[in-house]
Amino acid sequence: MSFLTSKLAGFSARTWAIVAAAVVVVLVAGTAGGYYAYAEAQPTIVTLNLKSGVTEVPTDKPLMITLSRTATLDAVKTAFHLDPVIDGELHSGGAASGARTASGARSANTFTWTPSHPWADLTRYAVRLDSMKDAGGHQVKPARWTFTTTIVPKVMSLATDTGTTLADAAEVPVNANLKVAFNTTMDQAATKILVNSQPIQLAWETDGRSATLSLKGIRPSAVEFSLAPGGHDTGGRPILAAWKLTANIVFKINIHTIPLTRPALIQIPNDPAARDQSGLQAADVVYEYATEGGITRMTAIFTNAPDVIGPVRSGRLISFALTRHYSGMLFLSGLSAGSFARINADPVPSFFDTQGYFYRSRDRFAPNNLYINGPSVQRALDPSGHFPGVIKNGPVPITSGDGGASFTVPEHNSSYAVDAATGTYTKTEDGHLMGDAAVGQPLRIRLVVVMHTTATTTSYVEDVNGVHGLDFNMESGGRADFYYDGFHAAGRWSSPNRSTPFKFELDSGQVVNLPAGLTFVDVVRG
Numbered sequence: 001m002s003f004l005t006s007k008l009a010g011f012s013a014r015t016w017a018i019v020a021a022a023v024v025v026v027l028v029a030g031t032a033g034g035y036y037a038y039a040e041a042q043p044t045i046v047t048l049n050l051k052s053g054v055t056e057v058p059t060d061k062p063l064m065i066t067l068s069r070t071a072t073l074d075a076v077k078t079a080f081h082l083d084p085v086i087d088g089e090l091h092s093g094g095a096a097s098g099a100r101t102a103s104g105a106r107s108a109n110t111f112t113w114t115p116s117h118p119w120a121d122l123t124r125y126a127v128r129l130d131s132m133k134d135a136g137g138h139q140v141k142p143a144r145w146t147f148t149t150t151i152v153p154k155v156m157s158l159a160t161d162t163g164t165t166l167a168d169a170a171e172v173p174v175n176a177n178l179k180v181a182f183n184t185t186m187d188q189a190a191t192k193i194l195v196n197s198q199p200i201q202l203a204w205e206t207d208g209r210s211a212t213l214s215l216k217g218i219r220p221s222a223v224e225f226s227l228a229p230g231g232h233d234t235g236g237r238p239i240l241a242a243w244k245l246t247a248n249i250v251f252k253i254n255i256h257t258i259p260l261t262r263p264a265l266i267q268i269p270n271d272p273a274a275r276d277q278s279g280l281q282a283a284d285v286v287y288e289y290a291t292e293g294g295i296t297r298m299t300a301i302f303t304n305a306p307d308v309i310g311p312v313r314s315g316r317l318i319s320f321a322l323t324r325h326y327s328g329m330l331f332l333s334g335l336s337a338g339s340f341a342r343i344n345a346d347p348v349p350s351f352f353d354t355q356g357y358f359y360r361s362r363d364r365f366a367p368n369n370l371y372i373n374g375p376s377v378q379r380a381l382d383p384s385g386h387f388p389g390v391i392k393n394g395p396v397p398i399t400s401g402d403g404g405a406s407f408t409v410p411e412h413n414s415s416y417a418v419d420a421a422t423g424t425y426t427k428t429e430d431g432h433l434m435g436d437a438a439v440g441q442p443l444r445i446r447l448v449v450v451m452h453t454t455a456t457t458t459s460y461v462e463d464v465n466g467v468h469g470l471d472f473n474m475e476s477g478g479r480a481d482f483y484y485d486g487f488h489a490a491g492r493w494s495s496p497n498r499s500t501p502f503k504f505e506l507d508s509g510q511v512v513n514l515p516a517g518l519t520f521v522d523v524v525r526g
Helices: 003-009 013-041 073-079 317-325 337-345 374-380
Strands: 046-048 054-057 063-072 080-083 088-092 107-115 124-129 143-149 155-160 170-173 177-182 193-195 198-200 210-214 222-227 244-250 257-269 285-290 296-306 329-332 350-352 358-360 370-372 406-409 414-419 424-429 447-453 455-461 468-472 478-484 487-494 503-506 519-525
Touching: 046 143, 063 073, 073 080, 073 088, 073 107, 080 107, 193 210, 257 317, 257 374, 285 317, 285 468, 296 317, 296 374, 317 329, 317 337, 317 468, 329 374, 337 455, 478 503
Parallel strands: 054 143, 170 244, 257 329, 285 519, 329 350, 447 519
Antiparallel strands: 046 063, 063 107, 080 124, 088 107, 124 143, 155 177, 177 210, 193 198, 193 222, 222 244, 257 296, 285 296, 358 370, 406 414, 414 424, 447 478, 455 468, 478 487, 487 503
16 A cells, blocks of 8 residues: 555544535535526526517517616617517516616616507508627527417498498488498407497498498487497407587489589579579588579589579679679679679679570570580680689588577578488578479478578669669678577678678587588568
8 A cells, every 4th residue: 555545544433524524615616607607698688578470469469578687777678670560668577676886877687568559450560679799798699589469359341232332420321231341350249330329220241340331210310339248250359439420411413524623603593483593402501692673693613513503693783792602603694784893893714695695494484594514614614723622521410409490581582391211401482492403302302501691782673673782791790590400500601701601500500510411491571
């Protein structure tokens, strides 16, 4: 036995234990140091709270990014990207308890992205975190994930049976059929459409994505369409967004017309021999006013011209004023000498009886047999100017008021009566129910305005009987009475200047718009 062997053999058990412990300490210390060095060399790992490729992600789902080491919010913001882009906010939170870097910046290892508004439904998003440094200077491994949001059941459109999508406050014909379209297959038992808070029957298509509803039996009025609570699709996904659409159910007569580049104001006689006139039902507005000899005349304003308009007769001073207010062109057959002098001194765009444009009807006796058709009106208008929106249709804020079911306008020997089934007025003048000969029906008037003003007698003779003409004040404003849907309301008319349309408003200050369809304005003295 060698010297070393003999020495080791002489060690006690206690000595051997001390030696073994020392060796273990050396070995463990070496291993731990090596492991620490290995771990420090590894990149920082990033995870997301969504598995890449996942579908049916809720549209309000936030994104949570977790790092295996802490990082600053600024560093993560710079590296974080979304495609498609959506507004939102990235903030730190969760795992770090106020740790700071050497520079004093706060760091964390959990970051949450919260969208400012819901994710777009049924959309594939890509989330990317570019390579960056964590708070300790370690490389952060870049990462990329994709996810697809769930579909959110909702109404895509409400349209007429001709396919026209309704905008809010649109006008819908009485007894119309409408089609509601959804973006997914709906549970038919759970999905209900309300009209003024009452459920309406739906006839579903076989695909379960659209249904027809009938307005039959609903009288002309303002209505609100909405979705009843509790609706969901066949997959159980609930309707999250409230849907509402307002509309006005109205009586309409379908008349063929052609669009005009500017309003055409056409002089229409109203003596008994001229009735029934043609084209009035297609007018936007008809102004009626007294003339000489105890009869009235009308100026009909068209933005879309029908196939037949007439008879056409001579103009009056009030028709010059109306032409200026509506930026239009006046169509007429002639003027008195005094009126000619006025229009020459202060011109308005006008188009007199011209061969090739106007024509004589064999069904009437002169002078009430001069007519014009829509294409001729369109051709005669000045093509260099375009005046869209001069007459703007809109809601009429009259939903109550007494005395609107029937009323009279004594100066015009007229009476009006509302037809509850259509929400329109008929007009009787001199005992005659006024109609449109081209349509073959009584006039259906949506809104009646009685426009109170003053008039002075001119110094010149207006007609062959030697009667002097009237000059109506169409500039200073005054009182007005409005009749709509069987209701009466009082208000005012005004005119900022002679080149802008009249403004009608209630005493409450609400603006009275012109509804689509025919508006009749009785201009009276006093």
